[in-house]
Amino acid sequence: MNLGEKVGYIVDEVDTARFTFVSDRQRYPPRHEYLVIPGVKEREGEEFREVDVLAQVTRLVNYSELVSQQLSLRELEVLISRYPTDPKVYGEAKILGYLDENGDVKLPRSAAVPGQELFIAPSSLLEEFFSEDPENCIEIGRLITRPDVPVRIHPNGFRRHVAVIAQTGAGKSYLVGLILEKLLPMGATIIVFDPNSDYVRLKLDKDGNKTDIADFVTVYRPPGVKGRRFSDEEIGGAESYTINFSSLEREDMFSLFGIPDKWVRIRDAIETALDNLHGIYQPSDLYRELEEMAQNNDGDAQRALPYVRRVMDFPIWGSKDIPIEELIKPRKLSVIDLAGLQRDIMQYILERTLREAWNKATSGELEYPLFIVMEEAHNYASKKNKSRASDIIKRIASEGRKFKVFLILVTQRPGKVDDDVLSQCNSQIIMRITNPVDMQAVRNSVEALSQDLFEDLPGLNKGEAIIVGELTKTPAMVKVTGRISAEGGSDIDVVEALKAAKKAAETLDAASTSIEEIREGETRSEW
Ligand SMILES: Nc1ncnc2c1ncn2[C@@H]1O[C@H](COP(=O)(O)OP(=O)(O)OP(=O)(O)O)[C@@H](O)[C@H]1O
Ligand SMILES: [Mg+2]
Known part of the structure; x- marks a missing residue:
């Protein structure tokens, strides 16, 4: 392995989980930077083996004994003008593990020794940890601190159900769209319950051209819903979704x-x-x-x-139902656009579709893995208010994996999701969260989230995610990139929208002024 730049030495007490290091102002690794401790002696029975241990900086401190808070301002000024005050730099890092002969991540059972040299981890090593097999894994972005290293997630991580958790606007739907875009061509059967029309544009790219997955995507829409954000033409066509009363x-x-x-x-x-x-x-x-x-x-x-x-008055009634067989075909993504529907009927559609899919699965008629995306999961699997769909969701959460039915739950309010359901998700993608109640809910339900990752949640930017659980070999901090298809629910540009509103108001004013002038003219001519 070509080691990266040397950043300092390990000092003080070292254990198998974390250590302290000393660096300087020129070479210090920033927070979240990946480090490697080469050649740690790992004891395996009677044998010793040398392993390269990956670590990540969790804290960085500059300090000076000279420039201290005990001094008055005057004393400080004199001191600073006479002596160099170059601060000392030390940091703390947590151990992420080493790769065994099969490429799996192991946590070392032996500690590194104080005095050991510490290096920036080279990208080639990080790729072995975070960029699994490009053939079978899904690339969802790059390491936040190392944009040259792709992060790929393993579809086997979906076996344990996935929860995508973050506050509004953090980038959940963007990310889930990206995952679907890649999971679908691999052969996945996917049903998306889409209460906000976030996934209706998967057939087109941002310029309105057909995407590679377009032929595998069907958007189902109740025909009676008025005032949609995107017309059927604008999303590349839709199928009618009706229920036979x-x-x-x-x-x-x-x-x-x-x-x-x-x-x-x-x-x-x-x-x-x-x-x-x-x-x-x-x-x-x-x-x-x-x-x-x-x-x-x-x-x-x-x-x-x-x-x-x-x-x-529900805009859903028609002479036919969509048979479940149509939704569970291989390599098919069905988006059920629930926007504009009343809550009761949304719940009904969800419950009925899940029930029918589950019956197929448990009677051995579901041949291929079925992924079910549920946006606003807190509304369907609510902790407090039992919904019509609660029971079937709980059932799938606890037994789905045996029958190839995998949930991808998306929520802004993890604190409101049924604990049983959330704790059955053993793979989590967590994005920015600042609300203390929701942070606590994440804390309680995500065992694999360490204290330092938990503390990072409010500091994440839009599109940045922490992945824990079975999707990656070790927790990853990723900047999500690379979505091809257009989004349905992207943020509006308020400044542009206000400009348009102002123009419309001015046109209306002008029109009413000229109508008044005409009226005045008419009144005058009546005189
Ligand atoms: N990784 C990313 N790169 C670039 N832009 C992004 C990224 N993730 C999200 N965005 C943008 O941020 C905005 C919000 O993203 P998104 O709709 O995915 O958020 P959300 O978490 O699903 O919010 P909500 O909970 O309200 O549905 C969108 O305009 C989207 O284009
Ligand atoms: Mg969303």
């Missing part, structure tokens, strides 16, 4: 209506109306039936009307 179980109907078990008479009225409907029918047909009953003085039918009316 008449195919629903009666319990599901009542649950959507929001009519509890104990309202027996209203339920009975609806049952009677349903018994009169045949073939394919819509909530509007049920409404008409109940209206007729109400006109014949059926008070319960009358009371049922507003509940059915609300569901009738």
